[in-house]
Amino acid sequence: MNLRCLALPLAAWCGAVFLPVSPARADGLGVSVEAGLRTMSNSPDTQKAIFEKTGGLGIGAGLFFDHGSRFRFSIEGRRLTRDGERAFAADRTSPAFRLGHPLQFRMTQGIGSAAYRFGKFGPVAPYVAVGAGVASWKEQSTIAGL
Numbered sequence: 001m002n003l004r005c006l007a008l009p010l011a012a013w014c015g016a017v018f019l020p021v022s023p024a025r026a027d028g029l030g031v032s033v034e035a036g037l038r039t040m041s042n043s044p045d046t047q048k049a050i051f052e053k054t055g056g057l058g059i060g061a062g063l064f065f066d067h068g069s070r071f072r073f074s075i076e077g078r079r080l081t082r083d084g085e086r087a088f089a090a091d092r093t094s095p096a097f098r099l100g101h102p103l104q105f106r107m108t109q110g111i112g113s114a115a116y117r118f119g120k121f122g123p124v125a126p127y128v129a130v131g132a133g134v135a136s137w138k139e140q141s142t143i144a145g146l
Contacts, residue, residue, distance in 0.1 A: 049096035051084035
């Protein structure tokens, strides 16, 4: 499956889930910095075979602009770098085993989003967000020193 096909729905979901609901007082510019555990949730066995563990630390940064108390616009970037070994599995149900060839994996993501916050209804502040993003990854590996 192509990760680029999942970028738009993933960006919209992330914007809807992680956007703070606190009201903005006036126009303002802000910066966000994040670090967190990133996993390959669709293939944890493969991830464990390649990297010997199922999670890795990812870092990111973003810039957001609040316009009044209703609108928020943001751009974010994230990076994950991991070192491991190439692995082989005959099929999805077969166990994977390591091949002994070093592997360096790097994934970079960029996301832009816009959100509209409806009025407050008691303790609830509903909002809707849309976004778009791109993701790219690069693998580097040497086999027999080449």
